[in-house]
Amino acid sequence: MKTHTKVAVIGGGVVGCSVLYHLTKLGWSDVMLIERSELTSGSTWHAAGGFHTLNGDTNMAALQGYTIRLYRELEEITGMSCGLHHVGGVTLADTPERWDMLKAERAKHRFMGLDTELLSPAEIKKIAPITNVSGVLGGLYDPLDGHLDPSGTTHAYAKAARMGGAEIVLRTPVLETNPLPDGSWQIVTEQGTIIAEHIVNAAGLWAREVGMMAGVYLPLHPMEHQYLVTDDIPEIFERGTEHPHVMDPGGESYLRQEGRGLCIGFYEQACEPWAVDGTPWTFGHELLADKLEKVAESVEFAYKRFPVLETAGVKTVINGPFTFAPDGNPLVGPVPGLRNYWSACGVMAGFSQGGGVGLTLAQWMIHGEPERDVFAMDVARFGRWITPGYTLPKVIENYQNRFSVSYPNQELPAARPFRTTPMYDIWAQHRAVFGQQYGLEVPNYFALKDEPLYETPSFRRSNAWEATRQEVMAVRSGVGINEVQNFGKYLVRGAGARDWLDIIMAGAIPKQGRLSLTPMLAPSGRLIGDFTVSCLAEDLFQLTASYGAQDYHLRWFEQHKAAGVTVENVSDSRTGFQIAGPNARDLLAKVTRADVSNEAFRFMDVRQITIGMCRAWVQRVSYTGDLGYEIYVGAMEQRSLWNTLSEAGQEFGLRPFGMRAMMSLRLDKFFGSWLNEFSPDYTAAETGLDRFIRFNKPAQFIGKAAVLAEKSNGAKRKLCAFVVDALDADVHSYEPIWIDGTVQGFCTSGGYSHYAEKSVALGLIPTDQAVEGLKVQIEILGEMRDAVLVTTPLFDADGARMRG
Numbered sequence: 001m002k003t004h005t006k007v008a009v010i011g012g013g014v015v016g017c018s019v020l021y022h023l024t025k026l027g028w029s030d031v032m033l034i035e036r037s038e039l040t041s042g043s044t045w046h047a048a049g050g051f052h053t054l055n056g057d058t059n060m061a062a063l064q065g066y067t068i069r070l071y072r073e074l075e076e077i078t079g080m081s082c083g084l085h086h087v088g089g090v091t092l093a094d095t096p097e098r099w100d101m102l103k104a105e106r107a108k109h110r111f112m113g114l115d116t117e118l119l120s121p122a123e124i125k126k127i128a129p130i131t132n133v134s135g136v137l138g139g140l141y142d143p144l145d146g147h148l149d150p151s152g153t154t155h156a157y158a159k160a161a162r163m164g165g166a167e168i169v170l171r172t173p174v175l176e177t178n179p180l181p182d183g184s185w186q187i188v189t190e191q192g193t194i195i196a197e198h199i200v201n202a203a204g205l206w207a208r209e210v211g212m213m214a215g216v217y218l219p220l221h222p223m224e225h226q227y228l229v230t231d232d233i234p235e236i237f238e239r240g241t242e243h244p245h246v247m248d249p250g251g252e253s254y255l256r257q258e259g260r261g262l263c264i265g266f267y268e269q270a271c272e273p274w275a276v277d278g279t280p281w282t283f284g285h286e287l288l289a290d291k292l293e294k295v296a297e298s299v300e301f302a303y304k305r306f307p308v309l310e311t312a313g314v315k316t317v318i319n320g321p322f323t324f325a326p327d328g329n330p331l332v333g334p335v336p337g338l339r340n341y342w343s344a345c346g347v348m349a350g351f352s353q354g355g356g357v358g359l360t361l362a363q364w365m366i367h368g369e370p371e372r373d374v375f376a377m378d379v380a381r382f383g384r385w386i387t388p389g390y391t392l393p394k395v396i397e398n399y400q401n402r403f404s405v406s407y408p409n410q411e412l413p414a415a416r417p418f419r420t421t422p423m424y425d426i427w428a429q430h431r432a433v434f435g436q437q438y439g440l441e442v443p444n445y446f447a448l449k450d451e452p453l454y455e456t457p458s459f460r461r462s463n464a465w466e467a468t469r470q471e472v473m474a475v476r477s478g479v480g481i482n483e484v485q486n487f488g489k490y491l492v493r494g495a496g497a498r499d500w501l502d503i504i505m506a507g508a509i510p511k512q513g514r515l516s517l518t519p520m521l522a523p524s525g526r527l528i529g530d531f532t533v534s535c536l537a538e539d540l541f542q543l544t545a546s547y548g549a550q551d552y553h554l555r556w557f558e559q560h561k562a563a564g565v566t567v568e569n570v571s572d573s574r575t576g577f578q579i580a581g582p583n584a585r586d587l588l589a590k591v592t593r594a595d596v597s598n599e600a601f602r603f604m605d606v607r608q609i610t611i612g613m614c615r616a617w618v619q620r621v622s623y624t625g626d627l628g629y630e631i632y633v634g635a636m637e638q639r640s641l642w643n644t645l646s647e648a649g650q651e652f653g654l655r656p657f658g659m660r661a662m663m664s665l666r667l668d669k670f671f672g673s674w675l676n677e678f679s680p681d682y683t684a685a686e687t688g689l690d691r692f693i694r695f696n697k698p699a700q701f702i703g704k705a706a707v708l709a710e711k712s713n714g715a716k717r718k719l720c721a722f723v724v725d726a727l728d729a730d731v732h733s734y735e736p737i738w739i740d741g742t743v744q745g746f747c748t749s750g751g752y753s754h755y756a757e758k759s760v761a762l763g764l765i766p767t768d769q770a771v772e773g774l775k776v777q778i779e780i781l782g783e784m785r786d787a788v789l790v791t792t793p794l795f796d797a798d799g800a801r802m803r804g
Ligand SMILES: Cc1cc2nc3c(=O)[nH]c(=O)nc-3n(C[C@H](O)[C@H](O)[C@H](O)COP(=O)(O)OP(=O)(O)OC[C@H]3O[C@@H](n4cnc5c(N)ncnc54)[C@H](O)[C@@H]3O)c2cc1C
Pocket: 010, 011, 012, 013, 014, 015, 016, 034, 035, 036, 037, 038, 039, 040, 041, 042, 043, 044, 045, 046, 047, 048, 049, 050, 051, 172, 173, 174, 175, 202, 203, 204, 205, 206, 207, 210, 225, 226, 227, 318, 319, 320, 321, 322, 344, 345, 346, 347, 348, 349, 350, 351, 352, 353
């Protein structure tokens, strides 16, 4: 065993072996893997080995596609068999909602280049004849679905990694991981000590315990999971070809051929968490006791869907544990707060996702960033607020919903409310219907009298429609109020703060008393943030950005920190309200003695003024695109500020508005939003944020070379706005945009502009097509809807109201 290495991967399951292989594939050969027992000793050996591309998140689906295509490559490199069965698979829909979901998925696949197909019940019966299609509305067929040999595949990854120079050390438990002053790690094992420049935690079932060795809590939890293997079934073994996979979300089951019989697994409602207080180190190559009573209802259902099962004997029951994060996606990337410590855990579908996880992590470690937006699996997407007490109910909920329809407007109820602002009970009295963002309760809308305090999950327009419309109109015709809590907020201090910001941000850093909008870029020029920077004093700046990106952004600031500059996260300690609408200035004038006239307090100014009893920082800017102000105070003063504003606001028609209204209002102005239009998948030039870049500022800001190159070559695609002839469903995201009968672009987000009474979509199309009046079609839930490209904002096109 070597004593020094560039990378030590802890854990020899499918994920650790994939990471190891990808590190060698991308050029690092001084790498090793340390496994406490034999390879595959965690969840990996007893997996059912199924793989598929379907995933609600488009980038996750792309990584799953990569994983599946990789297996042939592995077989060729190593000469080993992964035991591949590319049999294809069909996911059934037995409700209109599930059918909508499959149609939406199919539409997304068009621009992803995935050859999925919608099938009628008769077509399903033809390819998967053991299926009783009564009550089935249709299905989505994916030719890439299949299964493999979990152990053979893991060993193939390991062999390919060894061929690339990697060392694999077996029967060597890691006991301690200790950070060293130079950023490297001392790894204490039963066989001796290793110094590694980087650590990768790929310890699967034991990832929590290995994380704790470095003092970090990784939010994941193991769940028990069962599948059954049947005796031989003539209807199966007498067929000339292998039976395809059938996923039956209505029955929470997945089914495939196993030898001459079938294998069927369940995501049952009566699910059971495993090893709540920690995974025992003594747990080895073993299974858990059968708990058939837990899946009895699902089995009953499966008998109806696949009648051949009723007479088939059960040969084996497999009950094994595997880990989930609260949202079911992996936890990948640099762990915030630690140096050179990487996570590759929480992978609940190692054979669909393991290749993509390995590739992503290797790119991140070697190239400094992954090639696409991987926020959906970034370990930083959960903040420091997360605890085992939150993770467990969320993981249970996720397991139970594994096969549920997932709606764009859905708010899942487990572990709520958890984090609330001082306004929570006041909003509740106003009939707030809350959503959760980064653990925080945020009003989505305020239910009208006699309306339920619950938004119906739907792909179509929901029961929040009228309340949202009224909130929008209150903003546009009077004044609306909402919290500024759900912004990530940072204070940057120090004599070098301006110079540092000039490097970190691509845009102008404002003069004292002014704000600026600026993109933050990766070296590749891709967007990693859209910030508002306010200069409060020459050595004090406030930054605001997405609330959910706090750890993501802080990790970046930490990686690029400079002597004498501090960054403090004040997202939760500094809060307040936004007031927006034509009466916003009159309201502000009534609650302060400061001069807030347009001459004294211009658009994009920031001032410290007293409002009621509160000392507040007020910025004149609003994401609603209207005349508006963001008012920041300490969290302890928020209720007092509310009392002042709400009392004074009566005469101006002040009305609270929620996130649904906010997202409608921003569409009037075609404003993009973080992770929809602005994400690491896109560049500033593609999304129009290049108008905020100061290409000629002297600072060598991060991403400068890349954006200058893009500027001279021009971006190949461009973000555009469309008015859509929609029916009862608006664009949500990733709907394909058809031009002249072919898919040439896709939507990034959309919704209904209540102010303009139009359905609006934002999306990327080839730059040379992007002209006013272009007629396109957008496929919404399987239907082609006509749309037209528009360039004039639907509200305040000349900015007179916003700036006036
Ligand atoms: C019943 C069942 C069926 C499944 N079916 C499927 C399926 O059909 N398709 C699919 O994609 N997924 C399936 N899964 C999930 C799949 O098994 C997991 O996603 C995958 O195995 C996770 O792999 P891993 O490498 O992250 O973790 P693990 O397999 O748990 O590997 C972690 C490794 O780390 C080692 N380790 C831990 N601590 C230390 C230490 N301190 N020092 C050294 N080594 C250490 C362990 O010994 C272990 O070998 C199934 C799981 C179960 C339980």
